[in-house]
Amino acid sequence: MADRLVTVAMYAVASLVSILFLYPYWWMCLGALRTPRQVLGDPLRLWPEVWDFSIFWDIGRIGGVDFWVYAWNSALITTAATLLGVAVTAMGAYALARKPDLPGFRWLRFGFLITIMYPYMLLVIPVYVVVFKLGLLGSYAGIILFLALGPIQFFLFDQFFRTLPREVIEAAICDGASEVQILVRIILPMAMPVAATVTLITFLITWSQWFPILVISRSPDTFTLPVALLSMNGELGSNVRGIMALAVVTTLPVAVLFILAQRRVMAGIATGAVKG
Amino acid sequence: MIDRVWQHRVFYALVLPFAALTGVFGLWPIVLSIQVSFTQSATALGSSPVYVGFANYAVVLADPIFLASLTRTLTYTALAVAANLAFALGMAVLIDSPRLARGSMLFRLALFLPVVTPDVAGYVVWRWLFDRSFGPINAALELAGLPAFGGLSSTHTVTTAVLIAELWHHAGFYMTIFLANLAMRDKALEEAAQIDGANAWQIWWRVILPQLRPAIVVNLVYATVQFLKTFTVVVVMTKGGPADSTNFISYYAYQLFDQGRYGEATAMASILFAIVIVLSLGAFRLTDRAGAR
Numbered sequence: 001m002a003d004r005l006v007t008v009a010m011y012a013v014a015s016l017v018s019i020l021f022l023y024p025y026w027w028m029c030l031g032a033l034r035t036p037r038q039v040l041g042d043p044l045r046l047w048p049e050v051w052d053f054s055i056f057w058d059i060g061r062i063g064g065v066d067f068w069v070y071a072w073n074s075a076l077i078t079t080a081a082t083l084l085g086v087a088v089t090a091m092g093a094y095a096l097a098r099k100p101d102l103p104g105f106r107w108l109r110f111g112f113l114i115t116i117m118y119p120y121m122l123l124v125i126p127v128y129v130v131v132f133k134l135g136l137l138g139s140y141a142g143i144i145l146f147l148a149l150g151p152i153q154f155f156l157f158d159q160f161f162r163t164l165p166r167e168v169i170e171a172a173i174c175d176g177a178s179e180v181q182i183l184v185r186i187i188l189p190m191a192m193p194v195a196a197t198v199t200l201i202t203f204l205i206t207w208s209q210w211f212p213i214l215v216i217s218r219s220p221d222t223f224t225l226p227v228a229l230l231s232m233n234g235e236l237g238s239n240v241r242g243i244m245a246l247a248v249v250t251t252l253p254v255a256v257l258f259i260l261a262q263r264r265v266m267a268g269i270a271t272g273a274v275k276g
Numbered sequence: 277m278i279d280r281v282w283q284h285r286v287f288y289a290l291v292l293p294f295a296a297l298t299g300v301f302g303l304w305p306i307v308l309s310i311q312v313s314f315t316q317s318a319t320a321l322g323s324s325p326v327y328v329g330f331a332n333y334a335v336v337l338a339d340p341i342f343l344a345s346l347t348r349t350l351t352y353t354a355l356a357v358a359a360n361l362a363f364a365l366g367m368a369v370l371i372d373s374p375r376l377a378r379g380s381m382l383f384r385l386a387l388f389l390p391v392v393t394p395d396v397a398g399y400v401v402w403r404w405l406f407d408r409s410f411g412p413i414n415a416a417l418e419l420a421g422l423p424a425f426g427g428l429s430s431t432h433t434v435t436t437a438v439l440i441a442e443l444w445h446h447a448g449f450y451m452t453i454f455l456a457n458l459a460m461r462d463k464a465l466e467e468a469a470q471i472d473g474a475n476a477w478q479i480w481w482r483v484i485l486p487q488l489r490p491a492i493v494v495n496l497v498y499a500t501v502q503f504l505k506t507f508t509v510v511v512v513m514t515k516g517g518p519a520d521s522t523n524f525i526s527y528y529a530y531q532l533f534d535q536g537r538y539g540e541a542t543a544m545a546s547i548l549f550a551i552v553i554v555l556s557l558g559a560f561r562l563t564d565r566a567g568a569r
Contacts, residue, residue, distance in 0.1 A: 006375070007375045007376075010370060010373060010375055010376055011375075011376065011379075013370060014367075014370055014371060014376060014379075014383045015383075017367065017383075017386075017387070018382065018383050018386035018387065019386075021386045021387055021389070021390060021444060021448075022386050022389070024390075024398065024401045024402065024405060024444070025389075025401075027401060027404075027405060027412060028397075028401045031401075031404065036410070039410055040409060040410060042415075043410060043411060043412045043414075043415040044412050044415045044416060044419065087293075088293040088294050088297060089294060091290040091291065091293065091294060092290065092291050092293065092294025092295070093294075094290060095287040095288075095290040095291040095294075096291065098287065099284060099287050102280070102281070102284055102287060102288075103277055103280065103281060105291070108291065108294075108295050108298065111298055111299070111302070111303050112298050112302065114302075114303070114306065115298060115302030115303060115306065116302075117501075117549070117552055117553055117556055118302075118306050118545075118549055118552075119504075119505050119526060119545060119548050119549060119552060120505060121505065121507045121526050121530060122309070122526060122529055122530075122541075122542075122544075122545035122548065122549075123302075123305055123306065123309070123545075125309070125530075125533050125541070125542075125545075126304075126305035126306070126308045126309040126312070126542070127301060127305045129305070129308055129321060130300065130301065130304050130305050130308065134300075145297065145300075145301060146301045148297055149294075149297050149298065149301065149302070179286040179287070180286060183286075183290075204392045207394065208392075208393075208394035208395055208396075210394075210395075210396050210508070211507075211508070225394075226394045226395075226396040226397065227396075229394075229396050229397060229400060230396050230400075230511070230512065233396075233400050233403070233512060240404060240410065243400055243404075244401070244404075247397040247400050247401055250394050250396070250397045251393050251394060251397045251398075254392050254393065254394065255389060255392070255393065258388075258389065258392045259385065259389075262381075262384075262385055262388075265388075265392065266384065266388055266452050267456075269391075269449065269452060270452050270453050270455075270456035271456075273449070273453055273494060273498060274453060274456065274457075274490065274491075274494055
């Protein structure tokens with residue numbers, strides 16, 4: 001009996017914490033569906049008075065730029081930076097893990113580690129100067145190139161390539177395979193699952209980025225959804241309902257993606273973090 | 277050496293894009309930032325910067341707002357690390373329990389979802405949850421007959437409010453690492469201890485906790501670096517206020533940048549960088565010792 005009670009109590013605590021963690025999402029949806037007057041009248045109401053989705057049409061124009069521009073920018077920048085980052089990091093991590101002693105390779109690894117230790121938001125400002133000098137200010141290219149590299153991506157690939165069985169590669173070398181053949185025929189197929197995990201995690205991380213995009217942008221033309229949300233949040237006389245609607249749109253794609261691939265994402269993040 | 281490079285040209289070709297991105301968007305800005313920290317702000321970004329030695333560092337270290345901000349940042353980091361890791365460890369142990377075998381995936385999902393939620397979106401919502409007239413938090417407290425929570429508008433409660441929002445966003449990450457470590461532990465040891473007559477508390481303290489050392493070290497490093505850099509939550513929720521009570525270093529340095537005080541801002545960046553490196557190296561040594569055991 002006492003044993004049953006302990007189990008019930010544990011379920012109660014875990015459920016309560018889970019509900020508290022999920023409540024902000026529900027309130028965000030309610031904030032988008034209810035008018036500010038309705039929210040003010042009864043902030044605790046758990047169900048909208050009417051199911052009025054009109055706000056999602058009204059946020060069509062924010063800050064003089066079409067909402068669809070932000071959505072498109074988010075999709076374009078996140079996809080491009082993810083694909084570029086995964087390809088570049090995979091090749092780099094493979095070379096560094098296979099031949100750590102080649103001239104310059106130790107320095108490169110060290111340099112990368114230094115880069116990720118530098119306070120990120122303070123790095124972004126000198127990045128502004130660099131992007132300016134490269135003539136890429138306000139361009140998609142500048143934003144995508146800066147967002148491409150990240151620590152978790154590198155550590156996941158590094159971890160994977162370091163634990164590859166040496167015998168397989170040595171056997172291929174004995175058979176007279178060239179390095180390119182080893183890469184294409186042996187490494188690439190083996191690396192597919194880890195590459196899928198890294199792609200997923202990179203997409204989720206990149207989608208949330210806002211500060212580098214804000215700094216490198218010259219106008220709202222290259223803003224993504226989180227940046228647009230931030231600038232809307234900063235306006236005077238805030239439009240709470242519009243802000244909540246935009247927050248819903250910003251959150252929904254990554255929330256759906258995460259729920260579809262939860263195990264892979266959580267396992268991947270745990271592996272990448274423990275390695276780092 | 278050139279022969280060796282040529283012989284391994286495939287690997288140099290593979291590493292080239294990675295090296296280029298690291299150099300151009302990582303190392304170059306850092307070098308530039310350190311260089312700017314030695315120049316006069318007004319001339320810093322021009323074609324002929326005036327070098328002033330350590331003058332910016334002297335100004336920064338004598339600036340009472342900076343020193344207050346540094347103390348505040350370190351205090352907040354200590355508080356946030358302790359709160360996040362204690363909460364994450366508690367929840368990990370709870371969820372890992374065989375008693376909660378059914379439904380544990382749902383609990384994991386609920387606590388991890390905020391980690392992948394864009395931080396701007398999460399903090400925007402929290403800003404309104406704390407709102408005194410719109411927010412449900414004060415409405416619920418009033419309903420329960422409890423005193424109102426000052427939230428973001430009072431200097432006494434703003435740190436707690438920011439801490440709660442950040443815990444919501446980050447704790448699931450630390451919990452996942454604890455859970456991964458718990459899953460890898462040697463369960464036979466617990467059975468052996470049970471046979472030897474150890475009680476539940478002794479088993480937890482003497483058998484399970486020592487095995488969690490790797491996760492504790494990793495989380496300690498991540499959380500410390502994470503909270504030292506606290507920035508987004510301040511931009512979205514408080515703008516450093518009220519009365520500077522959430523004006524952490526990253527935000528203060530960013531404000532100086534915005535005002536064109538490049539030299540001082542980059543000097544602050546260098547100081548924060550040094551603190552992060554010292555703390556990380558300390559933690560890495562801890563990890564090494566843990567690995568050697």
